Amino acid sequence: MSETMNLTLKVWRQAGPDAPGEFRSYPAVANEHMSFLEMLDVVNEGLTEQGDDPIAFDHDCREGICGTCSLMINGTPHGPKRAVTTCQLHMRSFKDGDEILIEPWRANAFPVVRDLVVDRAAFDRIIQAGGFISAPTGSSPDGNAIQIPKDDAERSMDAAACIGCGACVAACPNASAMLFTAAKVAHLGLLPQGQPERERRVLSMVHAMDEEGFGGCTNFGECQEACPKEISIDNIALLNRDFVRATLGDRESGVRRTAVM
């Protein structure tokens, strides 16, 4: 069996959106095979037994795919390991005696709900604005009627791998949602099925992103580093290109196209 680690956690506690928050210290005992969230589970069991309020944090699948878990761990979204979500981070990435700082995502567009839980509904509203292909049920041709070059399908899949966790926003000094938005623009825009709505999609989604209070993109690239699914900032370049083309297209046609759904 592996050796026991004794850790000190400094955890952000906040009773509600409008309540003041503060860091509180908790001792934690772990071993290398535990996941980070299992380590927190053990802390919470202890807090409950002592009559304290357990630490609220978001999590669900614990397989790195649902995008529910979050956490800034020592200042890095999802902790120190590249391309890994918090739920799949294991304690072998830490050592005995470590102090670990745990905070929620911090962004105006992601208000804190309680402790480490934030509200990411803004992402859903960006998708509502245009992150889809309008294909009502029953109206589709045979799946093989649309041939898609393998490389295009692969690039689309690379972008579609986004789990919507919000690490990109948390990592960005401007709290921009550009990588999230660009991943969707690229996922759909790289496919032939996504062409009819391509311009309208990018205009609407960028407009929605701005409305939600996310900051602008200034090409720091922190988002790409933080992304547990390694979504590339090349997608942002693609979004910018589409956005310019859609905007210029509007001017040339003389029609002022507002962000419509």
Next chain:
Amino acid sequence: MHLDAKIPAGPLEDKWDQHRADLKLVSPANKRKFHIIIVGSGLAGASAAASLAELGYQVSCFCFQDSPRRAHSIAAQGGINAAKNYQNDGDSTWRLFHDTIKGGDFRAREANVYRLAQVSTNIIDQCVAQGVPFARDYGGLLANRSFGGAQVSRTFYARGQTGQQLLIGAYQALERQIGLGTVKMYTRHEMLDVVVVDGKARGIVVRDLVSGEVSSHAAHAVVLGTGGYGNVFYLSTNAKGSNVTAAYRAYKRGAGFGNPCFTQIHPTCIPVSGDYQSKLTLMSESLRNDGRVWVPLKQGDHRAPGDIPEAERDYYLERKYPSYGNLAPRDISSRAAKEACDDGRGVGPGGRGVYLDFAAAIARLGEDTIRERYGNLFDMYAQITGENPYRTPMRIYPAVHYTMGGLWVDYNLMSTLPGLHVIGEANFSDHGANRLGASALMQGLADGYFVLPYTIGDYLAGTKLDAVDASHPAFREAEAEVRSMTDRLLAINGTRTVDSFHRELGQIMWDKCGMARDKAGLEEALRRIPELRAEFWKNVRVPGAGATLNQSLERAGRVADYLEFAELMCRDALVREESCGGHFRTEYQTPDGEALRNDETYSHVAVWEYQGADAAPVRHEEALDFEFVKLATRSYK
């Protein structure tokens, strides 16, 4: 309780077409007058919500997650079956139907399964149109792979993230409707009761998980797409939040529960590493396309896998089931792993593991090909175990994964409670006693995109539904019951955490109602579960308050339901004195250890009817008539 499956007459291949022609329609102008509540936003719920809204109905959709995109369908890895026969390998609607019936060990309804196979092809078309980036070959056409229980390649996939991509497709269709104002979405809301007015489901009571507010929502029909109950075992591959609460509370309001003991233990999961373990992680069945399963031939062989020569390995699936080999169905593969470990030949800590070895495939195809096929799964394995599966074989062990049982539904997907429809894993329908790999995604989307949108219209058009709103006394009463349960949980203030009860329940269920069951064990479980339940209600500690985000309270409500539901599962397992699919009663096996079915007595769906807190539930039977398929002993040898 009257069980009328409403299976249309006529030849198997014409039943669905004929039925669609017979179903009543709601005119476009009238659709907007009907309000439908959908609980759950996974593949079934999201696809139904989007499709019904596109048709013009008013839809409200509820999920406990913070976004509909996070429903647990997202974690499905390997793929989705469809009888496209794109590979020209002899697939057909009939073959998919037959594989599914046989895979389910002849405990599913023929008509439902045939319809599922029929609409499977529409699902692929629909998903492609939505922009699901399925794997493709260099010619740009869709690629396929093989899954357990089939000898054709009919599984469509998007790397190891097929569930994610299909759910994102459905989620985007749903978000589009939300944006258009046709669906009202309630995230972080948990359904805690179904409201019945004049014998019909007319709404639900929910708790807002952020504010703690309990509220009522009235509708003309209610649809549950709330998933399975695998977490009754505490450790499973399900998401932590997956629960039986919505289905169980519907059962308490009069919906019959079908075959609750039919649970699927998936053969390829990462073994348990310690008592802090919070969940188990699946390694997709698709890995068995290229991985070979083995254990050492000798008992207690603790050599490193690379030091065990070929001649001293037992590739037991290839040995026992030569025609399907490593692609034997899940129930059979899981039991074979358990037998090897029970025999003292398991590997890894505690001897509860078998190897899944890619050395031969890497030698044949190269590491790059294996990485392209399964890269994300290999990464996940390495991340969890700290071992490199390209160099050393994976260690795997069976884990609870899926529940074939669920609320009983008729051919129209309506439960025994009129107006309450149940879709996806939450219903009992199409998988019999064992689900084949890549068929859950197929069923969830079939129900949501292509079945319910037709059948619910027939109910709405053909039923007299008086105007009812949330001020009706039935809603007030249900709300009061929900509040009182919450208050009770918070007031106990005992000494044990919610999770400690859940773990103890899970251990009982795994030991006595898991991969192998027997009469004595089930009877013991039926003694211990009520004792544990009584202790829970005396000694659980739920910290915090009701009027706030309180994750302990959420879990407490779910565990309270599991503590009742577990008993129902054990009762069902005890009465079914045969072995079939995932239900293996050790008393009923063939001399070579295979499941021994009893078609004379048990060729039926067991449907349980709630009789109140202090009375035993009543068991009803829906006979399964096999008109088109010959009942046979399942063989994969």
